[in-house]
Amino acid sequence: MLKNPWKRRHIIESLVRIVMILSFLAVAGSLGLILWTIISRGLPALTWEMVTQTPKGGFYMGKAGGVLNAILGSLYLASGGTLLALLFSLPIALYLQTYLETSAWGRYVRLALDVLWGIPSIVYGAFGFTLMIALGLRASLLAGILVLALVELPIMTRAMDEVVRRMPRDLEQAALALGSTRLEVSLRVVTRQMLPGIVTAVLLAFGRGIGDAASVLFTAGYTDRLPTSLLRPTASLPLAVLFQLSTPYPEVRERGYASALILTIIVLLVSFGSRWISARLNKYTIR
Amino acid sequence: MNSHIQVRNLNVFYGKQQALKEINIEIPRQQITVIMGPSGCGKTTLLKSLNRFLELTDGTQISGQVLVDGQDIYASAVDVTEVRKRVGLLAQRPTPLPMSIYENVSYGMYIHQMRKDKREYKDAVRHYLELAGLWEEVKKRMHDPATSLSIGQQQRLCLARGLAVEPEIILGDEPTSALDPISSQHIEKKLLELKSQYTTVVVTHTLRQAKRLAEHVIFMYLGEVVEAGPAQEVFNHPQQERTRQYLEGLF
Amino acid sequence: MVITLLPLFLISAVTIGLLLRSWPILSAYSLKELLFGSIWKPSQGLFGFWPFIVGTFWVTVVGVGLAVPPCLLVSIYLAEYAHAFTRSIAKPVLDLLAAIPPVVYGVWGLLAIVPFVETFLAPFSKRWLAFLPFMAVNSPTGFSILAGGIVLAVMIAPLVISVVFEIFATVPNDLRFASLAIGATRWETIRRVVLPQVLPGIIAGIVLGASRAFGETIAVLMVVGNVPQVPGSLFDAAYPLPALIANNYGDMMSIPLYDAALLCAALILLGVILIFNIAATLVLKRFMK
Numbered sequence: 011m012l013k014n015p016w017k018r019r020h021i022i023e024s025l026v027r028i029v030m031i032l033s034f035l036a037v038a039g040s041l042g043l044i045l046w047t048i049i050s051r052g053l054p055a056l057t058w059e060m061v062t063q064t065p066k067g068g069f070y071m072g073k074a075g076g077v078l079n080a081i082l083g084s085l086y087l088a089s090g091g092t093l094l095a096l097l098f099s100l101p102i103a104l105y106l107q108t109y110l111e112t113s114a115w116g117r118y119v120r121l122a123l124d125v126l127w128g129i130p131s132i133v134y135g136a137f138g139f140t141l142m143i144a145l146g147l148r149a150s151l152l153a154g155i156l157v158l159a160l161v162e163l164p165i166m167t168r169a170m171d172e173v174v175r176r177m178p179r180d181l182e183q184a185a186l187a188l189g190s191t192r193l194e195v196s197l198r199v200v201t202r203q204m205l206p207g208i209v210t211a212v213l214l215a216f217g218r219g220i221g222d223a224a225s226v227l228f229t230a231g232y233t234d235r236l237p238t239s240l241l242r243p244t245a246s247l248p249l250a251v252l253f254q255l256s257t258p259y260p261e262v263r264e265r266g267y268a269s270a271l272i273l274t275i276i277v278l279l280v281s282f283g284s285r286w287i288s289a290r291l292n293k294y295t296i297r
Numbered sequence: 298m299n300s301h302i303q304v305r306n307l308n309v310f311y312g313k314q315q316a317l318k319e320i321n322i323e324i325p326r327q328q329i330t331v332i333m334g335p336s337g338c339g340k341t342t343l344l345k346s347l348n349r350f351l352e353l354t355d356g357t358q359i360s361g362q363v364l365v366d367g368q369d370i371y372a373s374a375v376d377v378t379e380v381r382k383r384v385g386l387l388a389q390r391p392t393p394l395p396m397s398i399y400e401n402v403s404y405g406m407y408i409h410q411m412r413k414d415k416r417e418y419k420d421a422v423r424h425y426l427e428l429a430g431l432w433e434e435v436k437k438r439m440h441d442p443a444t445s446l447s448i449g450q451q452q453r454l455c456l457a458r459g460l461a462v463e464p465e466i467i468l469g470d471e472p473t474s475a476l477d478p479i480s481s482q483h484i485e486k487k488l489l490e491l492k493s494q495y496t497t498v499v500v501t502h503t504l505r506q507a508k509r510l511a512e513h514v515i516f517m518y519l520g521e522v523v524e525a526g527p528a529q530e531v532f533n534h535p536q537q538e539r540t541r542q543y544l545e546g547l548f
Numbered sequence: 549m550v551i552t553l554l555p556l557f558l559i560s561a562v563t564i565g566l567l568l569r570s571w572p573i574l575s576a577y578s579l580k581e582l583l584f585g586s587i588w589k590p591s592q593g594l595f596g597f598w599p600f601i602v603g604t605f606w607v608t609v610v611g612v613g614l615a616v617p618p619c620l621l622v623s624i625y626l627a628e629y630a631h632a633f634t635r636s637i638a639k640p641v642l643d644l645l646a647a648i649p650p651v652v653y654g655v656w657g658l659l660a661i662v663p664f665v666e667t668f669l670a671p672f673s674k675r676w677l678a679f680l681p682f683m684a685v686n687s688p689t690g691f692s693i694l695a696g697g698i699v700l701a702v703m704i705a706p707l708v709i710s711v712v713f714e715i716f717a718t719v720p721n722d723l724r725f726a727s728l729a730i731g732a733t734r735w736e737t738i739r740r741v742v743l744p745q746v747l748p749g750i751i752a753g754i755v756l757g758a759s760r761a762f763g764e765t766i767a768v769l770m771v772v773g774n775v776p777q778v779p780g781s782l783f784d785a786a787y788p789l790p791a792l793i794a795n796n797y798g799d800m801m802s803i804p805l806y807d808a809a810l811l812c813a814a815l816i817l818l819g820v821i822l823i824f825n826i827a828a829t830l831v832l833k834r835f836m837k
Binding site for chain 2: 011012013014019020
Binding site: 019020022023026027029030031033034036037038040041043044047048051098101102105106110115116117118119121122123124125126128129130131132133134135136137139140141160163164167217218220221222223224227228248251252255266267270273274277278280281285 | 551552554555556558559561562565566569617618619621622624625626629637638640641642643644645647648649650651652653654655656658659660702705709733734735736756759760762763764765766770790793794797810811814817818821822824825826829830833
């Protein structure tokens with residue numbers, strides 16, 4: 011029964027294991043590589059000025075200023091888009107789960123959500139732009155929010171659908187037995203029980219929204235001023251990165267790297283934040 | 298007693314929970330040993346310690362020795378695939394592999410490279426299907442998917458699949474509990490027929506089956522072996538109070 | 549009830565909207581001229597999508613081709629070998645990879661991958677692989693299909709890995725145990741018992757990854773060179789469809805039919821992705837039951 015490691019099948023087993031671990035290290039390593047590249051190139055140009063000031067005259071030729079306009083613009087765009095998406099996705103998820111759990115219509119709706127989720131944001135952007143032209147709108151914060159909501163809706167709804175699906179059936183049955191109507195059940199019990207999951211879904215969509223460039227490219231426009239009105243154009247961080255990198259001036263490009271770092275930090279904060287929040291809130295739910 | 302398997306100071310933990318406590322037993326060669334006891338007493342855990350199946354579950358800790366012909370199967374130089382080839386397992390529910398009937402039986406021989414050419418494989422498949430009492434029923438449909446068989450036939454197929462890698466020991470984890478009475482009888486009959494060639498260890502929770510099969514009995518309670526010995530002695534003159542209570546159907 | 553109509557409504561709205569707005573060009577030119585025409589000169593009324601279609605195709609194929617082998621191995625490793633502890637490390641790694649915005653991937657590509665292709669892969673290929681088809685090095689810079697493909701491979705990795713992992717998790721453990729019980733090794737069990745069961749799901753996962761790569765815009769646009777030519781080698785620059793739309797949308801108003809042409813490009817993207825996604829999702833749903 012002693013092992014002969016040089017038997018063909020044992021060699022193959024060891025080789026497969028080694029290649030798998032190497033692949034895993036490659037995937038994890040590329041995350042490390044990305045973060046290291048962004049941090050090491052972005053950090054030198056990241057100054058206090060970058061995050062507290064708007065672009066001054068000649069900013070794009072290397073003169074003074076920062077990207078506060080883009081930071082604020084991105085936060086506004088993503089918050090607005092997330093809020094709007096939440097308004098629709100929560101009811102859809104709850105309705106899917108409480109009334110359409112196994113029906114054919116429920117399956118179609120889920121399929122449609124999966125398909126929406128797969129549509130690239132550039133297509134949403136182009137579609138949003140045609141709508142704007144048809145309605146006579148200009149590129150603005152509002153238009154950007156609308157298109158981002160489109161991008162985020164399927165992400166958020168799918169995540170919430172999953173969350174609501176994992177909700178313990180007994181709890182719902184108990185609530186129904188106590189005489190609540192189905193609607194009350196979904197609103198109270200389900201929502202409270204599912205709060206951590208919902209927060210995670212919202213932050214997931216927010217993170218996706220804030221990093222998306224292709225959808226806001228034509229719809230939100232770009233400006234060096236701080237966003238003040240829903241009907242005015244607004245800057246956004248991904249586009250700030252893109253525009254700064256397309257200049258020939260090294261100083262401006264350096265600031266582009268710094269802007270990418272700022273965006274990365276925001277996204278990482280959102281990601282870790284959602285982990286932390288859901289871990290904390292999870293303490294109060296029944297599992 | 299000519300013992301085939303000796304278990305020495307075996308302790309098993311699932312996480313922090315102790316499933317087996319200081320097990321010391323001997324299992325006689327080429328007889329049927331039945332492990333019995335109330336559910337949750339660790340009989341399946343003990344059975345699966347004999348073919349190193351416990352380590353497939355995350356967080357299991359095993360200490361002690363299981364000696365097969367004096368060789369500790371938990372020793373680090375031991376090849377676990379060889380252990381499992383020598384110690385076959387008949388699972389609780391029949392689990393035909395997603396292949397044809399023929400391939401189910403030839404699979405094990407093939408991965409162990411036990412035959413030389415197609416002809417030998419074919420003859421061997423027939424031999425083991427006959428041994429499991431399934432040949433007549435399937436000889437005209439060898440290339441149908443194994444899942445097309447009835448559940449009782451599936452269990453006999455699993456028996457043939459296990460026998461095909463030429464084990465010395467057959468473990469049965471309540472092998473008839475998912476079957477109808479007639480299929481159960483088939484399996485029991487086969488185990489009795491095969492006992493002179495194989496050392497057989499069967500877990501069962503029905504006393505009647507234990508009495509029908511057993512030549513040697515191990516009675517377990519709460520992770521410990523309460524009593525072990527030849528079947529006639531344990532059934533007729535149990536030494537321990539707990540064994541007596543169990544045999545009288547008190548729990 | 550009405551609100552569940554929204555997803556279906558949105559799909560139809562996007563499709564119909566793009567169809568309506570690209571109608572002028574679809575009615576002015578034959579589909580053959582548009583899809584297979586290789587000259588793109590909007591100011592002269594020449595709208596041939598062929599270079600862009602080929603560019604998109606190559607970038608996607610390279611990205612998927614580079615991503616699939618390691619991704620499959622990683623998902624098999626996580627599903628079949630790894631301990632709970634390793635999985636608990638892998639989850640946040642994949643989540644973070646999925647969370648990094650496209651533009652940051654683009655910056656990484658610009659700073660790390662393009663120079664890597666330029667100073668290492670291209671000279672290497674020139675020295676050793678130039679006799680192979682699609683491996684000739686003609687362009688002096690690293691902005692290339694290969695750079696776009698590498699960036700895409702990393703971008704779609706978390707998606708492919710998590711989909712394939714879930715598929716493996718649908719295979720009942722009893723099957724694995726049945727194979728292990730007669731002395732099969734882990735890999736023999738995976739190859740002969742598990743893999744045949746999950747193959748359609750794996751293909752669906754890959755198709756999903758491909759459709760993600762197909763529509764990716766910003767990251768690709770930053771590293772792929774954006775030259776409207778039919779590329780002949782992995783080291784050539786290309787101009788994928790999404791980049792075409794993104795780069796030109798600002799200044800197309802003055803040229804007749806230009807905006808219709810760009811929306812037609814969006815429509816082509818949408819059509820391909822709808823087909824990919826619906827097919828893949830239907831296959832996956834069958835597994836998840």
